[in-house]
Amino acid sequence: MTDTQPRLVQVREHVLKKNDLLARALRARFTAAQVLAVSLVSSPGSGKTALLEKTLTNLPRDCRTAALVGDLATDNDAARLRRSGAPVRQITTGTVCHLEAEMVQRALGDWKLEELDFLFIENVGNLVCPASYDIGEHLRLVLMSVTEGEDKPLKYPTIFNSADAAVITKMDLAAAVEFDSAAAYRNIHLVRPGIPILEVSAKTGQGMEPWLNFLQSKGQKTSTRD
Amino acid sequence: MHELSIALSLVEMAEEQTRKQGGSQVFSVHLKLGLLSGVVKDALLFAFEAASVGTLVEGATLMIEELPVVVFCPNCQQEQTPCELFQFFCPVCATPTPEIRSGKELTLVGLEIA
Numbered sequence: 001m002t003d004t005q006p007r008l009v010q011v012r013e014h015v016l017k018k019n020d021l022l023a024r025a026l027r028a029r030f031t032a033a034q035v036l037a038v039s040l041v042s043s044p045g046s047g048k049t050a051l052l053e054k055t056l057t058n059l060p061r062d063c064r065t066a067a068l069v070g071d072l073a074t075d076n077d078a079a080r081l082r083r084s085g086a087p088v089r090q091i092t093t094g095t096v097c098h099l100e101a102e103m104v105q106r107a108l109g110d111w112k113l114e115e116l117d118f119l120f121i122e123n124v125g126n127l128v129c130p131a132s133y134d135i136g137e138h139l140r141l142v143l144m145s146v147t148e149g150e151d152k153p154l155k156y157p158t159i160f161n162s163a164d165a166a167v168i169t170k171m172d173l174a175a176a177v178e179f180d181s182a183a184a185y186r187n188i189h190l191v192r193p194g195i196p197i198l199e200v201s202a203k204t205g206q207g208m209e210p211w212l213n214f215l216q217s218k219g220q221k222t223s224t225r226d
Numbered sequence: 227m228h229e230l231s232i233a234l235s236l237v238e239m240a241e242e243q244t245r246k247q248g249g250s251q252v253f254s255v256h257l258k259l260g261l262l263s264g265v266v267k268d269a270l271l272f273a274f275e276a277a278s279v280g281t282l283v284e285g286a287t288l289m290i291e292e293l294p295v296v297v298f299c300p301n302c303q304q305e306q307t308p309c310e311l312f313q314f315f316c317p318v319c320a321t322p323t324p325e326i327r328s329g330k331e332l333t334l335v336g337l338e339i340a
Binding site for chain 2: 004005006007008009010011012013014015016017018019096097098100128129131132133154157158159161162189190191192193194
């Protein structure tokens with residue numbers, strides 16, 4: 001008979017270690033291939049796909065782009081983004097409410113990363129769950145549209161706190177909904193002090209130039225390009 | 227509701243560790259959970275029970291220690307706990323405190339096994 005006396009064993013492991021290790025390996029791969037991996041998170045309907053559509057079309061021709069887009073079902077977003085001519089793959093998560101590093105790795109498949117400058121990863125529209133998962137991105141952008149209310153960052157602080165920059169979208173509607181820009185900035189900086197904030201309208205093109213410049217300034221091949 | 231995914235990872239990790247230690251049953255699982263981890267304690271407790279069915283962890287108690295948020299104030303040059311959970315400024319001098327020293331933990335720290 002074996003010793004069945006309970007004993008305490010010490011462990012010290014992050015519960016999402018597997019995801020984190022995979023994400024770190026992905027990030028190293030992106031860095032080695034000199035491609036900037038940019039993820040977009042927001043609630044459903046904040047305009048991630050619209051912004052991405054315009055971004056893929058309006059980045060200078062010498063910027064080579066590709067996109068992965070996550071949704072529970074349909075490949076509608078991928079079909080929209082493909083019109084830009086960039087390679088796009090849809091990740092359908094089934095019932096899963098967020099992307100994980102493994103899904104990104106699988107979706108990359110045979111893409112030659114070294115032939116890209118930017119890889120965009122559009123997460124599932126959700127302001128809660130994606131916060132916990134590193135998916136190997138260099139830059140995590142959180143989007144909020146002017147119609148959602150200036151206090152969105154206070155309501156969903158975890159995701160705003162995990163972001164590297166915030167993008168306020170649908171600026172063309174700002175006046176109509178009496179959007180209080182100062183309050184939005186204050187709230188974003190309360191939950192994530194110091195992050196850059198950009199304002200865009202994918203519809204009218206307002207703010208697109210600073211946004212594209214921002215992306216290119218973060219790009220890894222910019223220093224080698226004329 | 228990503229707590230089920232988290233619970234599945236936790237159960238998998240606990241089983242792996244238990245086997246490695248030559249154990250065949252888990253009595254309790256000890257977890258440190260930061261208040262900024264994005265994981266809801268009650269939802270995790272509920273998901274853990276479901277996720278552990280049919281594993282070495284089935285029937286084990288999940289013991290969760292919640293950890294407060296600690297930030298570093300660059301002005302006071304010391305660690306502080308913000309007055310509001312998600313408002314990152316110093317409770318003493320109101321300087322913004324982007325540097326988070328702890329509060330994001332989601333760490334398996336121990337197992338009671340046999």
